[in-house]
Amino acid sequence: MEQKRENPRLVVYGCGGHGKVVADIALARGLRVEGFIDDGVQAGGRVLGLPILGGAAWLEAHRSEVGVALGIGENHARRRVYGLCEALGLVPATLIHPSAVVAASARVGAGVVVMAQAVINPDARVADGVIINSGAIVEHDCELGAFAHLSPNATLGGTVRIGALAHVGLGASILPGKSVGEEAVVGAGAVVLADVPPRVVVVGVPARVRR
Incomplete structure (x- = not known):
């Protein structure tokens, strides 16, 4: 199986139930999860004790600092966010x-x-x-x-x-x-x-x- 090297600092795009599970997997693998990105939730809250950092604009501003994981369960929305990540030069983890x-x-x-x-x-x-x-x-x-x-x-x-x-x-x-x-x-x-x-x-x- 091909494994890609991940940025040890990670944000999860999507802070709903699916995003929680994705964050938990990242933590179980020893990655540092900085928080969540979500376009539909106001920044400043917390999920699983981790901060909601902002939306796509936050990711664009910090794209050189973090990796991103897809925390969205709905297929079409996940494809859209994957495309956004690609446009920012990011390969989702x-x-x-x-x-x-x-x-x-x-x-x-x-x-x-x-x-x-x-x-x-x-x-x-x-x-x-x-x-x-x-x-x-x-x-x-x-x-x-x-x-x-x-x-x-x-x-x-x-x-x-x-x-x-x-x-x-x-x-x-x-x-x-x-x-x-x-x-x-x-x-x-x-x-x-x-x-x-x-x-x-x-x-x-x-x-x-x-x-």
Whole structure:
């Protein structure tokens, strides 16, 4: 697995619940978290005892001093902030919880967050900005498109393909060799037995298109 050297001083972009978990991962890895950046929250408050420093303007002013991690769970908003970071010359940090298991042959892109007890098995490919949430399993030879999100305890069988910006819900399972199209949503607990088209919502066992 390719590892990028992180700035030991880090800010987390997004101070909601997802941002808290991202900050906790950074702290567990021994990084110094300076605080949070959030465009929708007034500076001066505190989350997890860490300061809310400001919004995008603060990051632009301090971009040479800190690294940045993506603390936003919603896929499209995370992609937007990733683009902002790129425009400022920043590569978002890849954060992997110490309890996660990532195979040496897996490839993990920039800005990816891998949470506690998640598993990424051999020759999986995880593109930029993906979230592999707590306890999720990515089996061998899977491919996850940019800014996709696997919710807690979601399971991908071998050689599954997940499209960019897709969201796989809590505890959902995708059978080996199946694909989920771009921007599709797989509902919580669903079991996907057939390919899922782009930009649809599927639910149930077996999963069927709801809209």
